[in-house]
Structure formats: C-alpha cells, structure tokens
Amino acid sequence: MxxxxxxxxxSIITVNYNQAEVTCALLESLHHISYPNFEVIVIDxxxxxxxxxxxxxxxxxxxxxxxxxxxxxxxxxxxxxxxxKGEYVLLINNDIEVPPDFLEPLVSKLQNDPDIGAVSPKxxxxxxxxxxxYAGYTPMNYLTMRNFAIGYKERDTGQYNTDRETYxxxxxxxxxxxxxxxxxxxxxxxxxxxxxxxxxxxxxxRAGYKIFYVHNSxxxxxxxxxxxxxxxxxxxxxNRNRIVFMRRNVHGSVFYKSLLYQLLVAIPKNAFTYxxxxxxxxxxxxxxxxxxxLSHLFDPEIHENPxx
Numbered sequence: 001m002x003x004x005x006x007x008x009x010x011s012i013i014t015v016n017y018n019q020a021e022v023t024c025a026l027l028e029s030l031h032h033i034s035y036p037n038f039e040v041i042v043i044d045x046x047x048x049x050x051x052x053x054x055x056x057x058x059x060x061x062x063x064x065x066x067x068x069x070x071x072x073x074x075x076x077x078x079x080x081x082x083x084x085k086g087e088y089v090l091l092i093n094n095d096i097e098v099p100p101d102f103l104e105p106l107v108s109k110l111q112n113d114p115d116i117g118a119v120s121p122k123x124x125x126x127x128x129x130x131x132x133x134y135a136g137y138t139p140m141n142y143l144t145m146r147n148f149a150i151g152y153k154e155r156d157t158g159q160y161n162t163d164r165e166t167y168x169x170x171x172x173x174x175x176x177x178x179x180x181x182x183x184x185x186x187x188x189x190x191x192x193x194x195x196x197x198x199x200x201x202x203x204x205x206r207a208g209y210k211i212f213y214v215h216n217s218x219x220x221x222x223x224x225x226x227x228x229x230x231x232x233x234x235x236x237x238x239n240r241n242r243i244v245f246m247r248r249n250v251h252g253s254v255f256y257k258s259l260l261y262q263l264l265v266a267i268p269k270n271a272f273t274y275x276x277x278x279x280x281x282x283x284x285x286x287x288x289x290x291x292x293x294l295s296h297l298f299d300p301e302i303h304e305n306p307x308x
Contacts, residue, residue: 117209
C-alpha cells in the first residue's frame with residue numbers, strides 16, 4: 001500500500017477571530033502530530049483586536065486567508081473548504097489542542113466504511129482533561145429543538161470507549177470526506193454562528209450517510225474562547241439559529257407543533273427567565289433573535305445550500 005493510499009491528504013481548516021495566540025497554540029499542537037500527509041488552512045475573519053499576521057509569520061507553511069469582513073463561522077469554514085486540496089477535510093475550532101495520534105483513527109474510520117459521511121473524536125475539556133464534553137449526540141427533539149452531548153461533564157473512566165453511530169458530529173472537530181462535501185454542498189451561510197454543523201449533519205444524513213463518534217481519537221477543547229459563556233452574541237445566534245434550523249429541517253405537522261411550542265412555551269419562558277434574573281442585555285439579544293424571523297419570514301436565503 002503506497003503512502004497516498006494509506007495516508008490520504010487531509011485538509012485541516014480552522015477559523016480565527018481575534019484569537020491569534022489561541023490559534024497558534026492549535027497550530028503548535030498540529031505541528032507535532034504523527035499523521036504525515038496534511039495541509040493547514042487558517043481563515044481569519046477580519047480580526048481587529050489583535051494582529052492575526054503573527055499566525056502566518058510563526059507558521060509560514062500554512063495557507064492563510066485574511067477576510068476583509070467577518071462573514072461568520074460557517075462562511076469562514078466554507079472559504080477553507082474552497083481552498084482545500086485534501087481527500088478529507090477536518091473542521092476544527094481554533095480553541096482545540098490535539099495529541100500527536102488523534103488523526104489516524106478518524107481517517108481509518110472513514111477509509112474502512114464508505115457509508116460514513118462524518119466522524120468526530122472524543123472531546124474533553126482542556127482545563128479538565130479527565131472530563132468529557134462530547135462522546136456523541138442524542139437525537140434532536142423536533143418539538144423543543146434541543147439535544148444533548150453524550151457524556152457531557154462526566155469523568156472519563158472508559159465508559160464511552162466504543163465507536164458508535166451518532167446523530168451529529170461535533171462542530172469543534174469533525175472529519176468529512178471531500179466527496180461528501182461535493183455531493184451535499186457547503187454549510188449554509190444563513191447561520192453565521194452556531195447550528196451550522198448540525199444542519200450540515202442533517203444534510204449528510206439525508207444523502208444516505210452515517211455519522212460516527214470515534215472513541216480512540218481525543219482532542220481537548222478550551223470552549224467559548226471567542227464568544228464568551230453568556231455573551232449577547234452567543235444568546236442572539238443560538239436562539240436565532242435554533243429556529244433557522246427548525247425552518248430548514250422540520251417539516252409537515254411536526255413543524256407546526258414545534259412552531260407552537262416555540263411561540264407559546266419556549267420563547268415566553270426564556271424571555272421571562274432573563275428578565276427575572278435582571279439580565280436585560282441578554283433579554284434584548286434574545287428578542288432581537290426572535291424578531292429577526294419576523295423580518296425574514298419569506299427570505300429564500302434561509303433554504304439555500306451553497307455548492308462547492
């Protein structure tokens with residue numbers, strides 16, 4: 001078996017936004033991986049609070065693209081996909097650090113089963129490396145539009161040391177064959193931030209592919225370095241895009257039940273919770289997210305799937 005067959009080219013794509021040092025830490029960990037055939041593509045989304053050029057200066061062998069405008073996380077990944085030359089593409093958050101041997105199990109899983117359209121590793125918390133963030137996802141509840149990460153905040157005692165099919169890959173680290181990207185298209189630009197990978201996974205599954213969690217690949221996630229744990233940005237896009245996801249992926253009578261639940265239960269409850277806790281800035285961000293849909297009721301962009 002020649003090396004190009006055993007080790008097909010992997011394009012590793014990450015998006016940077018005002019976190020040059022964090023991104024450099026990721027690149028430093030990638031510099032030490034044992035997988036011998038990969039390229040790294042860094043997309044900077046118009047960082048203004050630090051100097052992103054240090055990334056290219058420190059790691060001159062990467063492909064580095066500086067966008068003049070922050071087009072969002074989904075678009076940033078799409079720009080990376082447009083540059084990718086690999087047989088496989090790894091989308092990885094810039095606040096991840098990786099051990100040397102993390103990539104081989106992911107590639108092997110896809111090589112051994114052409115019916116798999118995406119894989120994600122076990123993800124642990126960087127600052128609590130014995131604690132799991134992700135070991136697969138539960139199915140989406142199409143009424144509440146919520147699901148949960150399996151193993152979240154559990155101490156890792158080997159309880160998830162078996163590969164398993166899962167409903168969604170994790171956007172912080174997911175490996176996808178380029179043939180799948182060519183078939184289903186890029187991420188939808190409408191999301192900007194959050195839910196874009198869940199929507200992408202829905203399209204991967206509708207195309208007939210499976211999604212797997214791979215237990216013997218592990219990465220460490222610093223989590224929410226860019227957006228903050230409860231920033232207005234996070235509240236706005238999480239809640240706006242939860243309903244965008246619903247509009248794109250839920251159909252028939254289930255859609256109307258879900259819509260009623262959001263209008264009569266979820267939205268009033270969440271709004272009241274922010275107010276009762278005195279978090280007025282989060283309250284306004286939340287209602288801005290809901291109001292966005294009133295002004296985009298018939299926006300055709302919501303249903304667009306851009307092609308590579």
